[in-house]
Amino acid sequence: MIEADMDSGVYPKRPVEIARARGATIWDSEGKEYLDMGASYGVCNVGHCNPEVVEALRAQAGELIYISSTYPTPRRRELLEKIINISPPGMARVFLANSGTEANEAALRFSMHVTGRERIVSTMRAFHGRTMASLSTTWNKKHSQGNARPGLPVDFVPYGNEEGLKETITGDTAALILEPVQGEGGVHLPPVGFLRAARDICTDRGTLLIMDEIQTGMARTGKIFAVEHSNIVPDIMTVGKSLGGGYPIAAAVLHENMGEMERGLHGSTFGGNPLGCAAGCAAIDQMIELDLAGRARTLGEHFTRRLSSVDIPAFRDVRGLGLMVAVELKGKNTPYLNGMLDRGIAPLPSGNTVIRFLPPLVVEKAQIDRTVDALTEIADGDGDRVPQRAPQAQ
Numbered sequence: 001m002i003e004a005d006m007d008s009g010v011y012p013k014r015p016v017e018i019a020r021a022r023g024a025t026i027w028d029s030e031g032k033e034y035l036d037m038g039a040s041y042g043v044c045n046v047g048h049c050n051p052e053v054v055e056a057l058r059a060q061a062g063e064l065i066y067i068s069s070t071y072p073t074p075r076r077r078e079l080l081e082k083i084i085n086i087s088p089p090g091m092a093r094v095f096l097a098n099s100g101t102e103a104n105e106a107a108l109r110f111s112m113h114v115t116g117r118e119r120i121v122s123t124m125r126a127f128h129g130r131t132m133a134s135l136s137t138t139w140n141k142k143h144s145q146g147n148a149r150p151g152l153p154v155d156f157v158p159y160g161n162e163e164g165l166k167e168t169i170t171g172d173t174a175a176l177i178l179e180p181v182q183g184e185g186g187v188h189l190p191p192v193g194f195l196r197a198a199r200d201i202c203t204d205r206g207t208l209l210i211m212d213e214i215q216t217g218m219a220r221t222g223k224i225f226a227v228e229h230s231n232i233v234p235d236i237m238t239v240g241k242s243l244g245g246g247y248p249i250a251a252a253v254l255h256e257n258m259g260e261m262e263r264g265l266h267g268s269t270f271g272g273n274p275l276g277c278a279a280g281c282a283a284i285d286q287m288i289e290l291d292l293a294g295r296a297r298t299l300g301e302h303f304t305r306r307l308s309s310v311d312i313p314a315f316r317d318v319r320g321l322g323l324m325v326a327v328e329l330k331g332k333n334t335p336y337l338n339g340m341l342d343r344g345i346a347p348l349p350s351g352n353t354v355i356r357f358l359p360p361l362v363v364e365k366a367q368i369d370r371t372v373d374a375l376t377e378i379a380d381g382d383g384d385r386v387p388q389r390a391p392q393a394q
């Protein structure tokens, strides 16, 4: 039986089985090589199987695979310190989780607990995860199929609309949750001044600002965290995806103003487990040592400049920040995604018309050039002749 016949069915399976990976390259079971221009949904910023992450996991597995977070461990202490050190000033405490949605779940719970309020404000096109509280703040109803709008009382405001925030955030709003750049929604950058305005409105109304850096964090946009582009400090910042260099670990990082959370308020059996902490420490060290923020900045500028200069009539828009880049097409993305895969390049879709690039930040300039050349070649040929078998957005 093939995997798709046994899996639950929720994942749109791609037509290749991946057996191994290194850096920005993945190989299928038959040994065919692909350039992973999506870092598997932005997870492998330090590169697939980064040798330092692999070594940290090996060493940790030989010493302590699991112990509950009620026992302090050296690796957890080290990771908490590293996360606080790379976070904006004033971030002082960390709740460790296993996935992005869990980090947001914790952030939402903490915000309601600290403010004693119940309502949340989120934005149209936002994606914050798929468990019930996070799902309530996720815009696209496709993700909550069959569950109506689940969970929390959430008001949605158009992303980038300062007036909308002023009207919607009230004395009942526990938190505003925002992506510094919307990722799953199609790589949408905020208008200049929007995040600063969001910060000020939240402060004015006694509402907490949760910045979801799950996709934008860990150097993706050319700074370690994308909030640094706007010079704002959130009350809670959530981090996930590439925090563990490919190993599952995530965090809700709390500003010192939040104080200490109450014992027993929240928890997770595997949150902060030793392997996740070891991988996280190695991934943070590698991010700094390899200057991945600098690479994302330089290579991202090169990538968007080249994409903007190819003059392909099928392109409606090219946008990005660092190595978080998107091409919005006038038509469907399927022929392009298939054509790229046939040429050994694997980008990501976003909806039906956007091609999204979140390559590992160790990607080489030549690999970016190859990607632009392949797009040009597909546009020059007849994209519609490519068979319809591309993945849908996750």
Ligand code: PLP
Pocket: 041, 099, 100, 101, 102, 104, 127, 128, 129, 130, 179, 183, 184, 212, 213, 214, 215, 216, 240, 241
């Ligand atoms: N928040 C953002 C901005 C994301 O991009 C994602 C995943 O794509 C999540 C939250 C959810 O993360 P996870 O899939 O690890 O639960």
